[in-house]
Structure formats: C-alpha cells, structure tokens
Amino acid sequence: MAEHGHGHGHGVSAEADRRYLTGALALIVGFMAVEVVIGFLAQSLALISDAGHMLTDAIAIVFALIAMRIAARPPQGGFTYGLKRAEIISAQINGITLLLLSAYFIVEGIRRLIVPSEVEGLYVVVTGLAGIVVNLAATWLLSRANRSSLNVEGAYQHILNDLFAFIATTIAGAVIWLTGWGRADAIAALVVAALMLKAGWGLVRDAGRVFMEAAPVGMNPAEIGARTAALEHVVEVHDLHIWEVTSGYAALSAHVLVTPGADCHAIRLAAERMFHDTYGIGHTTLQVDHTSSEALTIDGADAHCRDPHGPTHHGGATTSAGPLAGHADHEEPGDTAHPPQDPA
Incomplete structure (x- = not known):
C-alpha cells in the first residue's frame, strides 16, 4: 500500500x-x-x-x-x-x-x-x-x-x-x-x-x-534518516532527499517501508509531524509501503529499489520472516540503524 x-x-x-x-x-x-x-x-x-x-x-x-x-x-x-x-x-x-x-x-x-x-x-x-x-x-x-x-x-x-x-x-x-x-x-x-x-x-x-540541492545548513540527512527509521513499525528508510527550493523553503522526500499490517497513514503523519516540529520541514513527499507490498515488484524485480539513492536506514521493526522481508537483496554491507554523519 x-x-x-x-x-x-x-x-x-x-x-x-x-x-x-x-x-x-x-x-x-x-x-x-x-x-x-x-x-x-x-x-x-x-x-x-x-x-x-x-x-x-x-x-x-x-x-x-x-x-x-x-x-x-x-x-x-x-x-x-x-x-x-x-x-x-x-x-x-x-x-x-x-x-x-x-x-x-x-x-x-x-x-x-x-x-x-x-x-x-x-x-x-x-x-x-x-x-x-x-x-x-x-x-x-x-x-x-x-x-x-x-x-x-x-x-x-x-x-x-x-x-x-x-x-x-x-x-x-x-x-x-x-x-x-x-x-x-x-x-x-x-x-x-x-x-x-x-x-x-x-x-x-x-x-x-x-x-546543487544540498541539504539546508544545520540539517543532517543521516540523522533525519535514522530518526525516521526509529519510528514505530518502520523497517527501512531509503531514497531520502532533503533540499531547498529557495532560502527558508526546505523540502523532503523519502521511501518508507513498514511492517505488514501497520497503518501507513498513521506512520506517514507521525513522520511528517517529526519533520515539521524538529526540523521545520513543511513540504514533504513520502511513499509509505508495507515490506511485502507487491506494488514494488514489476516483472518479478524490485524496480523501485534497484538503484537506491543515498544510504539505507534500518529501523528496529521486524516482520514474521525477519527484518526486511522480501527486501534482503536491497541491504548493503555496512548499513546500520545509525549511519555515520553525512557532511551534506
């Protein structure tokens, strides 16, 4: 979904x-x-x-x-x-x-x-x-x-x-x-x-x-990604982008994977509230999917995640088949729930 x-x-x-x-x-x-x-x-x-x-x-x-x-x-x-x-x-x-x-x-x-x-x-x-x-x-x-x-x-x-x-x-x-x-x-x-x-x-x-669409000064994408991944029921966050349209107008987009059966609407709202209240980001575009969602698969391939942009942030949530059910091929060596500081 x-x-x-x-x-x-x-x-x-x-x-x-x-x-x-x-x-x-x-x-x-x-x-x-x-x-x-x-x-x-x-x-x-x-x-x-x-x-x-x-x-x-x-x-x-x-x-x-x-x-x-x-x-x-x-x-x-x-x-x-x-x-x-x-x-x-x-x-x-x-x-x-x-x-x-x-x-x-x-x-x-x-x-x-x-x-x-x-x-x-x-x-x-x-x-x-x-x-x-x-x-x-x-x-x-x-x-x-x-x-x-x-x-x-x-x-x-x-x-x-x-x-x-x-x-x-x-x-x-x-x-x-x-x-x-x-x-x-x-x-x-x-x-x-x-x-x-x-x-x-x-x-x-x-x-x-x-x-160059760098993250606004004072905003650390690695920190924001890790905090998003730490939200309840969140399994993974990737394709996280933070940029400024103009000065004082920050925007964010990300793909968020959640546990099967979790309320995608509630998780999206919780993430948006965190972005707004903590970082002052009011313009967000979030794609929230269950980890077993067939919406990600086209002709048997994980089309969306084939070429992810930036680091992947893993949360603490797990599925019945373990972390990232159906997405194990997307995990890269060295990925952690708390990645190193991003200089951007």
Whole structure:
C-alpha cells in the first residue's frame, strides 16, 4: 500500500517589506553619486572603492526587489515550484559581483602601496563620516526586512560590509590628514577588498548549495534518516532527499517501508509531524509501503529499489520472516540503524 503525503507549509516567513529596500536604495544611490565626485577630487582609492562597493549595494537591492516580484508569481507551466529560485540567482549575482570587485581593489591597493598617491585626508574624513551615517540608516532599514531570504540577506551583507568599509576609510583619512602617510589610503582599500571577498564568498557558497540541492545548513540527512527509521513499525528508510527550493523553503522526500499490517497513514503523519516540529520541514513527499507490498515488484524485480539513492536506514521493526522481508537483496554491507554523519 503506497501512501504519498504532501505537507505544503513552506516554512517561509513573511515577505520582506519592499519599502525598506526602496528607502535604503534611495540613500545609497544619492550618497554614491556624491562620493564618486569627492573620491576623484581627493585622489582617494579608498573613497572610490567605497563608491564601487555602494554601486554593488544599489545593484543588490535592485536585484532583490526584482527577484521578490518574480518569486511571488504562482507556479505555472513547467515551473512547478514557481520562480522562487530567482532570489537565489540574485544572491549568486551579488556574491560574484563582490568577488570581482574585491579582486580589482586588491590589485589596485597593492599598486598604491608600492607607489602611493597624494590624498586629501580631510576630504576622506568628512566623506567617510557622512558615509557611516548613510550606511547606518540603510543597514537599519534592511535589518527590519525579512532576512530569512538569502536574497535580502545578500543585500543586507552588501550594506553592512560597506558600513565597515567606511569606518576603515575614515580612519585612513584621519591618518593621512594628521601624519601625511598616503599609504594608509591603500591599506583601507585592501581592508574594503577583504570584506568584499568574505561576503562575496559566503553568498556564492550558500547560493551554490541551493543550486546543487544540498541539504539546508544545520540539517543532517543521516540523522533525519535514522530518526525516521526509529519510528514505530518502520523497517527501512531509503531514497531520502532533503533540499531547498529557495532560502527558508526546505523540502523532503523519502521511501518508507513498514511492517505488514501497520497503518501507513498513521506512520506517514507521525513522520511528517517529526519533520515539521524538529526540523521545520513543511513540504514533504513520502511513499509509505508495507515490506511485502507487491506494488514494488514489476516483472518479478524490485524496480523501485534497484538503484537506491543515498544510504539505507534500518529501523528496529521486524516482520514474521525477519527484518526486511522480501527486501534482503536491497541491504548493503555496512548499513546500520545509525549511519555515520553525512557532511551534506
């Protein structure tokens, strides 16, 4: 008897308020235009790198706003999940942009360490202090939005890193103004580049996990499989898949074998409750079968289990013929009720 349970609670919090992102965008774009002009007048690489970072901030917010609208469209046609991964594409673009900019400013910063330029320290200090105020306001606006979305988190990380960059730039400007040591500007630019590199790599890595359909961070498939197999009347769990459709929207599917005569509906509900309450997984697809079910056999072969994906998790339940009656050929050496930790 096959049971397919579908829990449709997506586990996604309320959509980020577009007004917060729009307000932050207006602040960033307005100040960026002023900073570019002052950066060239002061011959400050730190200010120009900050302006470049603010440009990526603005692009990140624009992408976030567009991705929100696209992701909100209902599923249709071949897009059975809708276009929710548009937000992950946006986060990936943001991350790659940060990495490219960091590479440029590292090269330029090293060049200016070797051959320092004349920098107007007072301009840098004044502009840096104004930048701190603007970025504090923008960071506060984005912090009130829904940061459970990797898309919004990407925009937030851009703004937060820019705030740190302005602090470094202001310190460098003060050093130049008070001591005349021009290399402080290049050092500040390298600090900005390092912050970009860290934030960019984090976004690319996290978005890549979603694209590669890895289990969400903090969820161990081996642990979840073992806990499912430990449920009453469960004999075996295999073909267990856990992935993210988009950030905050985890999904799970699995094939669960139970003892003959067990209530498949009750076991499915117990498993779904455990997934939801313990791991926050609201979208599940479970195939629940009795171990002696003929539904698994086509032309005398175990068609479903011929090519299982991932490890098999064995429970403590047994049948009259022993564990896994009719499925002994599916057991692989080394399978245990508590498999080793899965790095995914």
